Every structure is written in C-alpha cells, then in structure tokens.
Amino acid sequence: xxxxxxxxxxxxxxxxxxxxxxxxxxxxxxxxxxxxxxxxxxxxxxxxxxxxxxxxxxxxxxxxxxxxxxxxxxxxxxxxxxxxxxxxxxxxxxxxxxxxxxxxxxxxxxxxxxxxxxxxxxxxxxxxxxxxxxxxxxxxxxxxxxxxxxxxxxxxxxxxxxxxxxxxxxxxxxxxxxxxxxxxxxxxxxxxxxxxxxxxxxxxxxxxxxxxxxxxxxxxxxxxxxxxxxxxxxxxxxxxxxxxxxxxxxxxxxxxxxxxxxxxxxxxxxxxxxxxxxxxxxxxxxxxxxxxxxxxxxxxxxxxxxxxxxxxxxxxxxxxxxxxxxxxxxxxxxxxxxxxxxxxxxxxxxxxxxxxxxxxxxxxxxxxxxxxxxx
Amino acid sequence: xxxxxxxxxxxxxxxxxxxxxxxxxxxxxxxxxxxxxxxxxxxxxxxxxxxxxxxxxxxxxxxxxxxxxxxxxxxxxxxxxxxxxxxxxxxxxxxxxxxxxxxxxxxxxxxxxxxxxxxxxxxxxxxxxxxxxxxxxxxxxxxxxxxxxxxxxxxxxxxxxxxxxxxxxxxxxxxxxxxxxxxxxxxxxxxxxxxxxxxxxxxxxxxxxxxxxxxxxxxxxxxxxxxxxxxxxxxxxxxxxxxxxxxxxxxxxxxxxxxxxxxxxxxxxxxxxxxxxxxxxxxxxxxxxxxxxxxxxxxxxxxxxxxxxxxxxxxxxxxxxxxxxxxxxxxxxxxxxxxxxxxxxxxxxxxxxxxxxxxxxxxxxxxxxxxxxxxxxxxxxxxxxxxxxxxxxxxxxxxxxxxxxxxxxxxxxxxxxxxxxxxxxxxxxxxxxxxxxxxxxxxxxxxxxxxxxxxxxxxxxxxxxxxxxxxxxxxxxxxxxxxxxxxxxxxxxxxxxxxxxxxxxxxxxxxxxxxxxxxxxxxxxxxxxxxxxxxxxxxxxxx
Numbered sequence: 012x013x014x015x016x017x018x019x020x021x022x023x024x025x026x027x028x029x030x031x032x033x034x035x036x037x038x039x040x041x042x043x044x045x046x047x048x049x050x051x052x053x054x055x056x057x058x059x060x061x062x063x064x065x066x067x068x069x070x071x072x073x074x075x076x077x078x079x080x081x082x083x084x085x086x087x088x089x090x091x092x093x094x095x096x097x098x099x100x101x102x103x104x105x106x107x108x109x110x111x112x113x114x115x116x117x118x119x120x121x122x123x124x125x126x127x128x129x130x131x132x133x134x135x136x137x138x139x140x141x142x143x144x145x146x147x148x149x150x151x152x153x154x155x156x157x158x159x160x161x162x163x164x165x166x167x168x169x170x171x172x173x174x175x176x177x178x179x180x181x182x183x184x185x186x187x188x189x190x191x192x193x194x195x196x197x198x199x200x201x202x203x204x205x206x207x208x209x210x211x212x213x214x215x216x217x218x219x220x221x222x223x224x225x226x227x228x229x230x231x232x233x234x235x236x237x238x239x240x241x242x243x244x245x246x247x248x249x250x251x252x253x254x255x256x257x258x259x260x261x262x263x264x265x266x267x268x269x270x271x272x273x274x275x276x277x278x279x280x281x282x283x284x285x286x287x288x289x290x291x292x293x294x295x296x297x298x299x300x301x302x303x304x305x306x307x308x309x310x311x312x313x314x315x316x317x318x319x320x321x322x323x324x325x326x327x328x329x330x331x332x333x334x335x336x337x338x339x340x341x342x343x344x345x346x347x348x349x350x351x352x353x354x355x356x357x358x359x360x361x362x363x364x365x366x367x368x369x370x371x372x373x374x375x376x377x378x379x380x381x382x383x384x385x386x
Numbered sequence: 387x388x389x390x391x392x393x394x395x396x397x398x399x400x401x402x403x404x405x406x407x408x409x410x411x412x413x414x415x416x417x418x419x420x421x422x423x424x425x426x427x428x429x430x431x432x433x434x435x436x437x438x439x440x441x442x443x444x445x446x447x448x449x450x451x452x453x454x455x456x457x458x459x460x461x462x463x464x465x466x467x468x469x470x471x472x473x474x475x476x477x478x479x480x481x482x483x484x485x486x487x488x489x490x491x492x493x494x495x496x497x498x499x500x501x502x503x504x505x506x507x508x509x510x511x512x513x514x515x516x517x518x519x520x521x522x523x524x525x526x527x528x529x530x531x532x533x534x535x536x537x538x539x540x541x542x543x544x545x546x547x548x549x550x551x552x553x554x555x556x557x558x559x560x561x562x563x564x565x566x567x568x569x570x571x572x573x574x575x576x577x578x579x580x581x582x583x584x585x586x587x588x589x590x591x592x593x594x595x596x597x598x599x600x601x602x603x604x605x606x607x608x609x610x611x612x613x614x615x616x617x618x619x620x621x622x623x624x625x626x627x628x629x630x631x632x633x634x635x636x637x638x639x640x641x642x643x644x645x646x647x648x649x650x651x652x653x654x655x656x657x658x659x660x661x662x663x664x665x666x667x668x669x670x671x672x673x674x675x676x677x678x679x680x681x682x683x684x685x686x687x688x689x690x691x692x693x694x695x696x697x698x699x700x701x702x703x704x705x706x707x708x709x710x711x712x713x714x715x716x717x718x719x720x721x722x723x724x725x726x727x728x729x730x731x732x733x734x735x736x737x738x739x740x741x742x743x744x745x746x747x748x749x750x751x752x753x754x755x756x757x758x759x760x761x762x763x764x765x766x767x768x769x770x771x772x773x774x775x776x777x778x779x780x781x782x783x784x785x786x787x788x789x790x791x792x793x794x795x796x797x798x799x800x801x802x803x804x805x806x807x808x809x810x811x812x813x814x815x816x817x818x819x820x821x822x823x824x825x826x827x828x829x830x831x832x833x834x835x836x837x838x839x840x841x842x843x844x845x846x847x848x849x850x851x852x853x854x855x856x857x858x859x860x861x862x863x864x865x866x867x868x869x870x871x872x873x874x875x876x877x878x879x880x881x882x883x884x885x886x887x888x889x890x891x892x893x894x895x896x897x898x899x900x901x902x903x904x905x906x907x908x909x910x911x912x913x914x915x916x917x918x919x920x921x922x923x924x925x926x927x928x929x
Contacts, residue, residue, distance in 0.1 A: 241775045245759065245766050252752040259711055259741070259749050260763045261732030 016369050026367055027316070034363030038356045045351060051344065060352075063338030064331030070338075072219040076290060078330025080105070082227040083282025084308025085315065085322040087139075090234055091275035093317045094251045098272060100146060100161030101279040102305025103168030104139035108283020110175065111138030113183055113294045116200035116287070127204035131284045132226070139280015140273040142168065147272030151265045157272070165305065172296035183294045197294035206288035223285030227326075230278055231319035237274075238319075247271065279305065314360055332356065404432025406468065407566055407597040408453065408484070413462035415448050422448035423459070424621040430566070430614075435588050435598040437608040439641055440618035441696060441864070446601045449618070450568050453599070454486045455479035485559035486568040491551050495544040499537055500526055503558045522561075529560050533587045548673075549580040556587065567591065568599040573607055574698065585611040603641075603696050605634045605903040619643045635900060642866060642899035654853070654874065658687025659722075661858035662708075662739075662827045667717035669707040677703040679882040680717070685827065685858040690849065692873030692890070693862040696902055697832075700882035701862045702744050705831040708860070709741040710734040721826055735764055737827075740820035740857075742813070744831040750816040753805035757797050758786035760804045761819055793818040810841030817848050828852050831862045846872060866898060880904045 043053035063070055084101040091098035112135035119127050146160040175181045177195050185191040185198040208219040238244040250257040250264055257264055282304065291298065311329055315321035336349040409429035415422045423445045430436035438446050451457045453464070455473030464471050466482055473479045493502050500522050526539040535553040543551060552572060559567050569588075573581040588598045588611055602608055608615050609629060616626040617640040624640050662685040671677030677700045685691045695701055706712035708719050713729035720726070727733040734741070743749040751760040762771050762782050770781045786800035793814040797807055804812060813833065820828065830849060834842040849872055853859050863869050869876055870890060877887040878901035885901045 240777055240779070242766060242772045242777055243775060245777055248755055248759070249752045249763065252754045253748050255745075255749045256752045256763065259709075259731060259743060261710075261730075261735050 014371060014373050016365075016371055019368060019370050030363050030367050031314075031360060034360045035356075037363070038359035041355050041359065042352050045355065046348075049348060051348075056339065056344075059339055060332075060335045064335035067338075069217075070331075070334070072217070073334045074327065074331045075219070075221055075224050076330075077333045078326045079221055079223040079227060079289065080282050080286050080302070080304040081307045081311050081329060082224065082323055082326035083230070083285060084279055084304050085311030085326050086227065086230055086234060086308075086319055087275045087279035087282065088309045088312035089315060089317040089319060089322050090238075090278060091271055092312055093238065094247045094267070094271050096150070096268060096271055096275070097158045098143060098146065098161050098275045099158055099309065100143060100164050100305070101275070101282075101308050102303070103161075103165035104142045104276040104279035105283040105286070105304055106165075106168040106172050106299055107138040107142040108135035108280030109287045109291070109294055109299060110172070110183065110283075111135045111280065112284035112287045113197065113200055116204040117182065117198060119204070120201050122203075124203040124205075124207075127201070128206055128222075128288060131204065131288050132281060135280045135282075135284025135287070136277035137280065139283060140277040143272045143276020143279070144269065147269050147276075150272070151268040169296070169300050172294065172299065176294060176296050185293070197296075199293045200287065204288065205292055206285065208289075221285070221289045223282075223289040226281065226285060228323055230281065231323050234274075234278075234319040243267075243270070279308075282308075310357060310361070313364070314357075316364075404434065404595060404597075406430070407432045407466070408599075409465040410449070410452070411463045411465065413449065413452060413459045413464075415445075415452060415457060415459050421621050423452070425462070426618070426621070426623045428616050428623055428626070430597045430599055432565075432597055433592055433595045434613040435592045435600055435611050437612035437615040438599060438601045438618060439603065439605070439608050439615050439637060441603060441641060443620075443864075444618040444641075445621040446603075446618055447570065448621075450486060450570055450599070450601060453479070453566075453568060454484055480562070483563065483565035484568065485562060485564035485566070487552065487555040487559065487570065487572060489570045489572075489574060491555055493543045493551060493554060496542060498540050498542050499546075499554050499557075500539045502543060502554055503539075503561050507562060525561065526557060529557055533557075533560065533590055534583060535560075535587060549576050552576065552580075552584070560591075564596070566597040566599065568601070570601045571603070572600070573602070573604065581607070582610075603903060605637055605641075605900070608637065609634055617641055634903070635896065638899035638903055639896050641903065642895050654688055657689040657874075658856055660684045661687050661722060662860065663720045663723075664708060665718050665720070667704070667707055667719065668715045669703050669712050670715055671700070671703050676715070677882050678707055681879075681882075681884055682717075683860075683877055683884065683887075685860050687856040687858050688853050689875065690853050690859040690861055690873045692869035692876045693860065693879050694866055694869045694876055694898060694902060695864065695879035697864045699879050701831065701864075701879060703882070704879070705741070705744065705829050705860075705862055708734070708829055709739055738823070738825045740825035740828040742816055742820055742828070742830040742833045744835070744862075746809075746812055746816055747805065751804040751812060754803050756786075756801045757790070757795070757804055757807070757815060758782050758800035760815055761786040761789050761800075763819060765819075765822060789815070789818040789822075810837045810844070813837060813841065813845060817845065821848070821852065824855060825852075825857055827858045827860070829860045829862070832864065833861070834863070834865065834868060842868075866895070866902070870895075870898075878902055 039057065046053040046056055064074055065071060084105060087101040087104065088098065112131040115130045115134035116127055119130055122130070142164065143161070145164060146155075146157045149155040149160050150157040175183045176197055180186055183197055185196050190196070206222040208221050209225070211218045211220065238247060246257065246262045246267055249260065250262060250267055254264060286299075286304070287294070307329065311322055311325045314329075315325040332353055336346075336353060340346040340349050406429050410426055413423050413426040413428075426445065426449060428438070428449065438449065440446050448457065452459050455476040455478050458473070464473070471482065473482075494505065497505065500519055503526060504522055523539040526537075530536050530553075533556070535557055537546065537550050537553050537557065543554065546554070556567070572584060576584060585607075588600065592598050592613070600608070600612055612629050614626060614628050615632070615637065617624045617637065619641060620643075624643070627637075664681060664683050667678055667681045668676060669678040679700075681704060683691065693701060693704070703712055707714050710726060710729060710731040710733055718725045721737040721739060724737070726737055747753055752763065759782075762785060765771055766777065766782070771778055771785065783800055789795070790797060790800065795807070795811050795814045795818070797811060804815065807815065817833075828849070833849070834845050837845065846868070849859055849861060861869060861872055870893060873890045875887065876890050876893055876898065878885045878898060880902060881904065885904065888897065
C-alpha cells in the first residue's frame with residue numbers, strides 16, 4: 012500500500028465549493044472533540060459562538076469593527092499574491108497608512124469633514140504605496156525576494172511608529188493634554204475628520220456599518236474589474252501564469268511588479284486610513300502592533316483564494332470569530348481554549364486547500380501513476 | 387573472446403581485444419505513441435571506447451537508461467560479461483559496476499567534492515556511520531592524478547566550473563570502481579580543451595580494461611575517441627563499425643540514413659525582396675556562454691529558408707535573438723531594411739514578425755489561461771480587442787471562436803484552459819494567432835516536434851500557405867526531412883555558426899549530415915577558451 016499526493020490536472024467544478032464546506036464541518040468536528048475532552052458542551056459553545064458573532068445586540072457592529080481592517084489587508088494580500096508577488100508587508104504598509112491619514116487629518120484642521128476624509132484616503136493610500144514600493148523596486152531591479160524584504164520592513168515600520176509617539180515630539184504626538192503628560196499618546200484627529208457610520212435601526216439593537224467597510228467593498232469591486240476586465244489585469248494573469256509567455260508577448264514585467272506592489276500597498280494604506288478615521292482616531296503604535304492586521308489579512312486572502320469579493324466575506328467571518336472569542340471566554344471558558352478553537356478552524360480550512368490543488372491516491376504500487384504521468 | 391556473438395551483433399565490425407562486457411539483444415522499449423528502441427542489438431567489450439552515434443530522438447538516451455536500470459526493456463535481453471541480467475532498479479546496475487555520467491550532473495551544489503563522491507555509496511566506507519574524510523580525500527587525489535582528473539577534494543561543487551564538475555562525476559564512478567562507464571553527450575558542456583583532456587582520460591580507462599560507452603552526435607569526437615561505433619537511427623541499431631574501417635562521411639550517411647526523393651512540391655522560381663536580414667548576429671545562451679556566433683542570413687518574401695541542425699546548436703537562441711526575446715550581443719536584425727531594437731519582443735511584434743516558439747506550452751501560450759486569452763496574447767493591446775484600459779471580452783470571444791473554426795481547433799470552447807488541448811491543437815492556436823493579420827516574417831522553431839502525423843501535415847501546409855502569401859519564412863527544425871521537404875534554401879547550424887548553406891534542390895543528405903555533425907566542409911572555427919557551445923536541449927537547467 013502506498014499513499015501519494017499528486018497535483019490535480021483538472022479541477023472538477025464542484026471541488027472549490029465542496030472542499031471549504033467539508034473543511035468547516037471537519038473543523039467543527041475536531042473542535043467538538045476538544046471541547047468534550049475539556050468538559051464543555053460543544054453544542055452550547057457553538058450556539059454561543061454564532062449568536063455573539065452575528066445575532067446578539069451589537070454583535071454585528073462589533074464584527075464589522077474587527078472585519079474592516081482585515082478586509083483591507085486581505086485585499087492587499089490578494090492583489091499581490093495573484094501575481095505571485097508575495098507581499099507580506101501589508102502590516103507595515105497599514106502602519107504608514109495610519110501615519111499618512113492622521114497626519115493629513117491633523118493638517119487640515121479647519122476643513123469640512125468630506126474634504127478631510129477624502130484627503131485621508133489619498134494620503135493613507137499614498138503612504139502605503141510608497142512603503143510597498145521599496146520591496147517592489149528591490150524585487151524588480153535587484154531580484155531580491157519580496158517576501159523577506161517586505162516582512163523585514165514591517166519591523167522597521169513598527170519602530171518608526173514607536174519613534175513618532177514615544178521617542179520624539181513629533182507632529183503626531185499629543186503634547187498638550189493632561190493625560191498625555193502621564194503616558195505618551197497620539198494626537199486625536201478633529202471630530203469632523205472622524206469617519207461616519209451608517210446606522211440601521213431596529214434590527215438587533217441597531218447595526219453600525221462603518222464607512223471603512225463600504226470603502227473596502229468598493230476597493231474589492233475595483234480590484235475585480237481591474238484584474239478581470241482590463242488590459243492591465245490581462246497582463247497580470249499572463250505574467251502570473253507564465254513569465255516566459257509574457258516576455259514573448261512583449262509585456263513589460265518589471266513595470267507590472269512595481270504597479271502591483273503599489274496597488275497592494277495602497278490598499279493596505281487605505282486600511283490604515285480607515286482604521287484611524289473610523290475607529291482609533293489617533294496614532295496608537297501599541298494597539299496597531301498588537302492587532303496583527305497585516306498577517307491576519309494573509310490568512311483572509313488565502314481563505315478567499317485571492318478572490319476580492321470572497322475576501323470581504325472571509326474578513327466578515329473571521330471578524331465574527333474574533334469578536335465571538337471575546338464573548339465566549341469567561342470563568343469556565345479559558346481564553347486559551349478560544350485560541351485553540353480559532354486555530355483548529357484556520358488549520359482545517361487552510362489544510363483543506365491542499366485538496367483543491369492536490370489529490371491523495373492510495374494504491375498498491377508506485378508504477379501506475381508514473382505511467383499516467385508519462386502520457 | 388566470444389567471436390560468434392560479435393559476428394551476430396556487429397556484422398561489419400571486427401572483434402576487439404577484450405571479452406564482451408555488456409550486450410543488448412533485441413531490446414525494444416515503447417512509450418505511449420513512440421517506439422524509442424526497436425529491436426536494438428549492441429555490445430561493448432572490455433578495454434574499448436564504444437560510441438553510440440545518432441541524431442536526437444534516435445534512442446540513445448533510452449538505451450543508456452535501460453543499461454543503467456532506470457527503465458526496463460519491454461522486450462529483449464541484457465547480458466553482463468556473458469551472463470543474462472535483469473536490473474530491477476538503478477542500484478542493481480550500480481552494484482554491477484555500471485555508472486553513468488549524465489548530461490545534467492547529479493551533484494549536490496553545497497557539498498564538497500568528497501562528500502558528493504561518497505554520497506549514495508553504500509559499500510563499507512559510505513555505509514559506516516562515521517565517514518573518514520581524510521582517507522577518502524587521499525583516494526580522490528590519487529584517482530585524480532592517475533586519470534588526469536585534477537580537482538580539489540575539499541572544494542564545494544558550486545565553486546567548480548562545469549568541466550570540473552564533470553570530473554567529479556567521473557571520479558565518483560572511478561571511486562566506485564565502475565567497470566562500465568556511460569557518458570551521455572559529455573562534451574556538450576565542455577570547452578574544446580577540456581574535451582580533449584576528457585578523451586585522454588577515457589582512453590586511460592579503456593587501456594585498463596574498463597568499458598567506456600560514449601554517447602554523442604558529433605562525428606569528429608566519435609572519430610577521435612572511439613574504437614568502435616554503433617549507429618542508432620529512429621530507435622534501431624543500424625550498424626556497428628570499427629573506427630579504423632569507416633569514415634565521417636560513411637557514418638554521416640548511416641546516421642541521417644534515408645535517401646530522399648525530391649519532393650513533389652512546386653517550388654517557386656522567383657521570390658520577392660529581402661524581408662528579413664540578419665547581419666553578424668551573436669547572442670549569449672542561458673549560461674552566459676556565446677550560443678550564436680556571427681550568424682548572417684536573409685529571407686526573401688515568399689521564401690522558406692530552413693535552418694537544419696542537431697538540437698542544442700544555438701537554434702533556440704537564434705530564434706529568440708531575432709524575435710527580441712534574447713538580447714543581441716552583436717549584429718543587427720532588419721525587417722524591410724529597418725533595424726529592430728535588440729532585446730525588445732514588442733519591437734519584433736510591431737515589425738510583424740510572427741514567432742512559433744520551440745517551447746509552445748510555456749512560451750507560446752500561458753497554459754492556465756483560456757484559449758481565448760491565448761488567441762489574443764499579442765494583440766490584446768490593439769483596437770478591437772481593447773478600448774482604452776478595458777478589454778473587450780465579447781470581441782475577444784468572437785475572435786477566438788472564428789480562429790477555432792478557421793484552424794479547426796478541437797476544444798470544448800474558447801474558455802477552456804490552453805493546457806487541456808492536445809499538442810496539435812495547441813500548435814494550431816499558436817499558428818492561428820501568429821498568422822493573424824498576415825505577418826511579414828514567420829519564425830517557426832521546431833513547429834512539428836512532438837505532433838502526430840496528421841498534425842504535422844497541417845502545420846507544414848500552413849507554412850507553405852504562408853510562403854505563397856509572400857511571408858518570409860524561417861523554419862528552424864531538427865527534422866532534416868521536414869527541412870528538405872519545405873525549404874527553398876537550407877542553412878546548417880553547428881555550434882552556433884552557420885556551417886554551410888545550400889540550395890534545397892541541390893542538397894544531398896550526405897552533405898547536410900556531415901555539416902550537421904560538424905564533420906567537414908566548414909572551416910575549423912577559431913576557438914577561444916570558453917567558446918564551447920552552451921544551450922543543450924535543456925540549457926536553462928543549472929547542473
């Protein structure tokens with residue numbers, strides 16, 4: 012008996028749908044075993060999980076708060092990964108987005124809200140794009156691995172945030188308010204520059220839908236059109252599939268690398284603007300660095316198989332899971348167990364991806380597949 | 387000595403000093419769609435260098451893979467020193483003392499020479515838990531001195547030149563005390579100086595009573611090093627001859643083989659103006675060694691010029707240099723007198739050079755994308771297919787459907803991924819695309835390789851059609867029949883140079899065969915160090 016994993020030559024149509032559903036079912040099954048082993052009632056826990064993520068009063072509002080930033084970083088990752096450019100730097104690009112957006116908001120103190128918000132979007136996107144351009148240029152001209160460079164630049168970006176707030180009297184630091192003299196903190200943006208929420212009354216105690224989430228949906232639509240309907244997107248598809256064919260067809264690969272890194276960085280930077288405008292209202296290095304939005308975004312993108320609309324859905328689900336995790340933990344339900352549940356969930360769903368691209372064969376000898384491959 | 391066996395297998399070859407070391411009797415090996423070895427008889431004696439000569443696809447590699455236990459023959463028998471033997475796995479062949487030096491070395495780049503030599507050796511030293519590097523190093527140095535294979539045993543493989551790496555491979559075989567050594571086109575990666583040093587080593591080994599099987603398609607090397615030669619053609623063993631009793635000319639005729647009837651194609655008597663002119667073109671191969679040397683040629687409107695040659699003599703690099711995929715080091719390519727920008731595929735596209743690339747699956751198409759996307763791979767920027775930044779998907783779909791109809795492409799539909807098409811249908815997509823809007827020049831590189839008979843005929847008809855429509859066609863092919871059948875003029879490429887040019891009507895197979903194998907006819911090229919030719923069939927694979 013021999014077990015081997017081989018690449019699928021053809022994907023049946025039902026596969027991309029059945030595999031994730033099966034993975035989720037498997038995840039719940041494993042989690043149930045773990046919960047039973049630790050003496051919890053799995054059905055009760057699942058019910059509570061679902062209710063506190065999507066149904067209870069205020070649950071959806073909290074889920075949106077968790078989902079918005081990872082929707083942006085997920086889109087940023089998906090935009091780059093599609094072209095086999097592994098930009099791991101959404102984390103740092105988002106930090107720079109916050110820096111850019113907060114900076115502009117503080118600069119335009121007297122401006123009307125809409126102007127401020129528009130300027131924050133532009134500044135955040137531009138800052139993220141510039142930061143992403145560094146690994147982009149290194150990749151395009153120096154052939155360095157963008158995985159390493161973009162990852163390392165995340166730490167540089169984090170230290171830069173610390174410097175702005177803790178180690179200098181920068182423009183972003185609050186030097187006037189009484190609480191700021193006790194502990195260094197960022198300067199809050201003017202109220203008019205705070206991004207609004209659309210509130211839906213009457214359902215589940217009112218649902219607050221942040222503007223940032225709306226922007227993320229627009230970005231997703233933009234990316235979809237860009238990749239599927241434009242010349243630019245066509246070139247990206249060819250380059251991702253076969254760089255040699257792209258060169259043969261006269262496509263300029265280097266420029267595309269730079270452009271895609273810029274787009275990816277801009278989307279992450281926009282996420283930073285939304286985080287600052289919608290939720291934080293100031294530059295908070297500690298909180299930003301604890302949340303790991305950028306890295307979660309990579310998971311979101313992988314779960315969504317780099318499809319921008321699926322990114323939004325997955326960000327919403329993961330946001331719900333994160334949000335429910337807070338609600339679930341308590342005296343009889345340790346937070347570690349919540350982490351275990353989330354881990355099993357991600358592990359199963361990402362592990363299931365393997366089955367979409369590969370299949371597992373169990374056979375008696377190794378000969379038959381080899382003959383098949385030779386054909 | 388076993389004279390009867392000799393007489394059977396080597397009808398016109400005399401017996402050699404030693405006894406028969408390894409013999410194949412009626413070996414047949416089939417792969418889906420091809421018979422790679424067809425009733426091959428072959429034997430090599432102790433103390434001789436025996437060459438296996440043949441064109442690409444003649445079955446040399448398959449035979450050597452059978453000898454080393456990598457494949458098992460479908461029919462026929464192997465005999466080792468007179469005893470029948472069946473290898474279950476490559477290890478059995480190794481244990482029997484048969485070692486092979488592959489074209490692409492089997493070495494671990496980051497290991498030292500000594501480590502590589504011991505690696506996989508499962509006799510006493512290699513098997514023991516603790517290896518004693520000193521003792522092995524001494525042995526390596528000793529062997530190196532004896533056979534003229536000087537190499538630092540402590541150097542790491544990546545630090546060595548390709549020639550030195552090959553020495554390590556041979557040392558590995560000697561260290562294991564191989565009785566029979568098979569070398570697959572060993573000179574492909576060597577400079578002429580290194581090659582002649584290698585020949586000396588091989589002679590030394592033979593003088594000790596070992597058997598050296600030397601696989602090559604180069605006549606002068608075979609003449610220089612071998613005692614006997616077995617010629618393979620289209621999977622069959624054609625003849626075995628003693629080198630002293632044969633000539634390059636006779637071997638070339640055996641290798642290329644067939645007598646060709648003049649094709650019944652009506653050749654054009656007159657052609658248009660010169661459309662494509664290549665002047666003094668030189669270009670580097672993937673390994674950074676010059677692969678195309680000072681090539682000049684012209685193609686007139688309506689003319690088919692064939693470039694014949696054994697694969698790996700710079701054909702791919704030449705096609706890529708003309709079409710801008712590869713940077714030109716020296717020289718210029720002109721279309722209608724206007725020079726093209728070097729290294730810019732788009733310039734070639736704008737000059738309406740159509741290009742059917744050798745590697746159709748990864749260069750000619752983007753395999754995961756749809757047939758429709760591949761139909762517009764080059765024209766997606768142009769007016770009906772895109773407007774402003776947007777693609778006109780409906781127009782593209784229609785274009786794809788009409789190409790599928792016109793060229794009779796068998797595909798479920800325009801949205802099918804290209805990789806699901808058969809080779810012949812894929813080639814139709816490529817040809818259909820390159821014919822769009824009637825090109826001025828068409829560069830067809832190995833356009834029928836790997837296709838079945840029907841598809842070959844289709845492709846050849848398209849090329850003829852193109853010529854009747856006044857396209858200047860440059861056909862680069864290893865298939866001499868095809869070149870003779872289609873071309874009006876034939877240039878032979880050997881080691882990156884044009885070894886000779888003949889009118890197709892007056893071409894003789896013998897003469898072409900000689901030119902292709904670098905036999906005679908071409909003046910000895912000035913050989914600088916490092917002017918060995920790069921770009922073997924898989925030249926982009928680092929050893």
